[in-house]
Amino acid sequence: MSIVNDITLYDSEFVLIQKLIFKNVGITLDESKKSLVKNRLMKRLNFYGLSKFSDYLRIAQFNRDEASEMINQITTNETYFFREQVHFDFLQDIVKQVKADEMLRVWSAATSLGAEAYSIAMVLDSILGDSRYEVFATDINTEVLQIAKKGCYPLSWADKISNAYKQSYCLKGKNQYDKQFLINHELQKNVYFSQANLLEVQSEIGRFDIIFLRNVLIYFNDEIKALVIENVIKNLKNSGYLIISLTENLRNINNRMLKQVDTSIYQKVQI
C-alpha cells in the first residue's frame, strides 16, 4: 500500500472533526490546530489506504473503535515524572498526617502515560508502605494507558526522580533495554489504570482523598471545565483535595463546594 502524505483537509471536514472531538472529549480545537490535526490523522488515512478525509470521517463517525483511535491521535499527552514538584511536597505533607489504621486513595484523573500516577505512588509508598494506599489512574486515550500499564520508560525520564525513589522503585534495563527503566512490580501492583472520560460521572470508582486533575483543563472551555469539575468532585471525599496545574485556574468556575487553600489546590467543603 502506498503512503500518501499530501491530502487536503477541507474546512467543512475540519469543522466535522471539531464537532466530533468536542462532543466526545470536550476539547475545543481552534483553527490554529488545523494542520496539527491533519498531520496526526494522516496515519489513520494511511492505515485504511484512503486518499480523502471525507472517507475517513465516514468511518470515524459511525465506528466506535475508530472514533477512539481518532481521539488517541488528537489528544496531547505531554507528561513527566514529578511534574510541578510543589504538588508532591503538598502530597507528602498530607500523607504524613494519615493515621496508622487509615488507607489513602488518590486519583490521577488525566494520567496520560502514567508518570503522574507512579510519582504519586512513590510518595505514598515511601511513607505508608505498600498496603495502605491505592492509586487509581484514568485517561480517555487507550494508547497511552497501554504504555502506562507496562511502566517502562526511556532512561531520560528518570531525571526528575530522586535517587532514593530510583533505588526503591525503578529497575534499570539491561542489554536491549539498557536505555530504559521499569517501575518495579511492588509499586505497579498498587496503581490501577482504566479508561474514563471526564465528561462522564464515574459512579463506579468510589471516593478519593486526593484528586490530581492537572494539565487537562486548559483544553476545555469554561462550560466544559465546570462540568468536569462538577463530575470529578463527586468522587472526592469531604475535606479531600483537588489539585490542578499551576498554569490552570478555576476563576470562571463558581463551584461552592471548593475552597482554594493554595495556588492550584482546592479543598472540598460541605454546604
Ligand SMILES: C[S@@+](CC[C@H](N)C(=O)[O-])C[C@H]1O[C@@H](n2cnc3c(N)ncnc32)[C@H](O)[C@@H]1O
Ligand atoms: C497533557 S496530559 C496531562 C498528563 C498529566 N496529568 C500531567 O500533568 O503530566 C492531558 C491528558 O488528558 C487526557 N484527556 C483529554 N481529554 C480528556 C477527557 N475528556 N477525559 C479523560 N482524559 C482526557 C489526554 O488524553 C491526555 O493524556
